[in-house]
Amino acid sequence: MAILDRYLHPQMTPQRIIPMVLWPITIMMIFHRSVILGVNGDRTDDFKPVYQAALQFLNRQPVYGENLDTVDPHYLYPPSGTLLMAPMATIDPERARWLFIAVSVLALVGSAYLLARLFGYSARSWVVPVVLFFFFSTETVAHTLVFTNFNSFVLLGMLAFMVLMMSRHDLWAGVPIGLVLAVKPIIAPLLLLPLLNRQWRILVTAIGIPLVLTAIAWPLSVDPMSFIDRTMPYLGEARDYYNSSIAGNGAYFGVADWLVVLLRIAFVLMAIFALWFLYRYYRRSDELLWLTTSSGVLMVTTFLVGALGQGYYSMLLFPLLMTVLLPGSTMRNWPAWLGVYGCMTFDSFYSVRWEAFGRQLEFNKVTWGWSLLMIAVFCSLLFRYLDMRRDGVTGLDDDAPSTTPEQAPEPTPTDAPDDGGGSQETVATVEK
Template sequence: MFLRQLEPRTARTTTEVLNFALWPLAVLTVLNRVFIKAVNYSVTNDFKPVYDASLAFLNHRAIYTDNFNSTDPHYLYPPGGTLLISPLAIIDPEKSRWCFILLNAAAIILAGYLLLRLFGYGLNSVIAPTMLLAMFMSEAVTNTLVFTNVNGCLLLCMVVFIHLLIQRRELWAGVALGLTITIKGPLLAPLLLIPLARGQWKTFITALGIPIAMNLLAWPFIVDYKSFWSHTLPYLSESRDYFNSAIVGNFGYYGVAVWLTWTVRILLGVMVLITLWLLYRYYREDEVFFICTTSGVVIASVLVLGPLGQGYYSMFLFPMLMTVVQRNSVLRNWPAWVAIFGFMSYDKWLSDRWQSIGRTLEYLRVTFGWALLLIVAFCILGDRYLTAKREGRLRPDLTLDPAWMHPGQAAPEQRPAHNGHAVDVVAEPVGQGSAH
């Protein structure tokens, strides 16, 4: 039956045409990224410091000895993360790297499938090959595999976390997020704002308990445990002006005044807070939209406003990008896709003819993309809020969406009030009276 699906035949519908065209493009792109680009060595090698640290851990040697004055990739995982990734050094470096590439590629594909199911689509949908192709064409996935980073596994944990939150399996959701915190520390920890907003308190038990337990468990096995706190942790809290797409990194590189850097960060931070408030107050009950959009706003703000943001972290915005299939998505406009092109495109803007302009475009495009995404979300939700207020339908139990976004739902009736303003009237089910 499976081989029958591969039988060449002529498409009869537009959907079949798209599926026949996109599946080969998607599969061949995946194979190229995994077996050609990733297996070929890159100048940037995130795997080497991780493998070396794992080998040092297994042989009871010092781990946190990096010279942070160099621009080479550094080993920054906390002790608990070191314990988790230490099996990498059981086999030789080359085979270990290949296995790690395959593991991350499989994790990314599985995360994509789970996102597909989360939004109600299957493998027969044209969304499936479109999403797979877009993911593996992106800079985020390509460089995660080429540099051989752990981000693919973390993305899978993030998507599992979202699934389990929606299923109300709070302790297990905390386990998924806790594993990411154990390895990458504060990068995905702000996602705890989502269970906080939804009142899913049990999530915090495992999300915080697992990193604490893993770090305590690793303590006796790491000979320079204290060096992480005295040597590595202070470096993590600093901003650097190289390989850093956060505002503070890029502004530092171009010599922008400190007061202007802080002004931009504060203004963008205020936009983020207003956006999160609107999502919390009016969209909490729209679970998939609320969780995925909020996760994207939170992660993008961490990347662009925090001390360190690197382009391939943009893969953690995939759940938000998938909301484009929803009618009320904040991404159904062209400025949003200008932003997405900025941080997702694998294109390079370095120019031999216009070197200065090309270098500026290349260095700033990811920063610009993250910032513009936050501005778009703020403007879209802000406009919906003002429109709803003007039309007299501003209520916490209603979303800010106009009626055309939900054609299956009856719009609330309106009757004129004594002061001349329209007041919503919600029809009651027949046979049920209201309590007075």
Template structure:
């Protein structure tokens, strides 16, 4: 079965006609450059009321100064420092300079560069060269999304994490198991939401990647615990706070339920329904792990992360950047983004526009908060349904090919054989 399915999905990506591809490349590069410059030099450097960088920078400076790191008032709605001691140690270089504005500018540029590098890795991963139209096209579209814009404007680390995720997929698909585990482990240290991705090497019985992905966060925290002042407060103050569901800047189902005071039974039904779709999608994708590893790895990653965004206690819209690997499979033969509902879902969680309306202020405000919730939920369903449809189609083709191959061969009167 594996060999037959491999032949079904091994066709090269579809490309534009040479002339059209050349024109698209020529047109897209200056647009990409200008969009990046505007996003970094204007939007990000201007900043906004939401400032993730200062929260992290201040915590790192406290660590370097020997002051307890987790000494904030977690009862307020201000941005809080939530990274574990291991991540705090990894982020320590951010606080080496006493000039906060300079450090912020450098951090923004590093994240922008990481996003571009991640897109380059993904373009190569889906079989295109960096000289093709897809690379500048991907950069242009990415830097117009809410995810990239707010990552840079709020000055958080998601760009670097996207590069880590892309690197993990590249290394995993090319058999560099120890390195894949190391990179995934570093991502898990900074944001534990990547921990479910350990399911990918588990599906392949790849214990080296699993060991690396688990050992890195454990060792990082063991090393950091005596070095980070007040590290114990992480367990007594931060972990309980993380267990709460906040009703602001939270696009998860739990955040939606708290915001609208949803009955507990209804939230449970919706959560279980999404969980069933995630499970069905994972089961269908499992059968592609050998025959279509790129489709399997990127789509399983996308399904797991989308499930985390919408089903955990906290989901923020700019997390959607981590779905870029799955979205870029549109340039391959097998992709859930070959159907229009997937693009409608992507629009809902990537669109940077404001939905506030003077004619319907309440509805506009709700839409601005929870379009990501709708988009993530829709995408979970689309992935599960599309994966099942693909699997049924390919199994039917496989069955037909097997039956044809097993038909008895009859001999005619001349001694010739025919089927």
């Protein structure tokens, strides 16, 4: 019977079972979100104003003359972004939109690969299908494809920037983030990270590329000053629709101005403490954890405290979520993941029986999700600091050598990522 058992009960490791289960499901989810939901579209169409602006740019017509008082999606990219978007207006709008969705899917798949590589997993590991499954199960990815906007390319540029920054290809690291900033400057706060890490050369290309593209686009645009006179003031306003920032949420629900200001100040202070603690205690000993957690703190704070925070921006938090695989992660607690559910769930809370209650949940889920996630990260770090103070170990040897990708020790077998037979080399091996 023992001889037959290996035929009747063939053994498979979890590293083989997980991809076998998730790959077919994930591929069908990608097909559904892109070919079905994406092509179907929705009442919100972020692609239409971008295509129209690109067409007007090519035809030497004004780009920034639309009525900003309506609740329809508006064209808000700077002239440098218009220049980069212009080629897609050379084909008809329907096929241009389909092509944009297809390339967005490729960008998301590329983002999943870069995220896995950033954390030391190969393309053949079980992590890639898990990451892709999580990506396409979220509201942030689904609505990025359905509304057809630029967010997937922002995520790809952000992760390429992190991978190249960790591998010390400084000038190249500035290229992807520079291209993103030329179109959508939402990740501009991340430039603080190379500044803190003394990788100055990243800023050369990160800032230089948008400046060069702007210099090229400016004389080609009919109304570039309208972006400064009309669009930029609008970007600084906290509108009361499709806005999950504290100011936008407060404007919609009629929250007192003093409370909105107090909440914004509170989250800024939480961010300052978190960034200080991460810089002081993690940058040298665990650069990957410092980089990915700090990026999440900067992005959540931007969404909450800025003038505009939309739910599908949450995909920029994927590197923070991935830190749950690392010792010392601030994501190893249930309140953080309750917050992730709030800002990334595809569930709708509209209720026929409890209409007012369901509406409140639906309109607040992203704001409280971001808020709870930020509070969980802050409290996790604060409690560590208080424990260190209690035990008198808050001092740090500032003269200790910095951990570099070449000098860092190999991870122990217990903490090393299991690739299921794939490569375990990390882009920048860090001390676990």
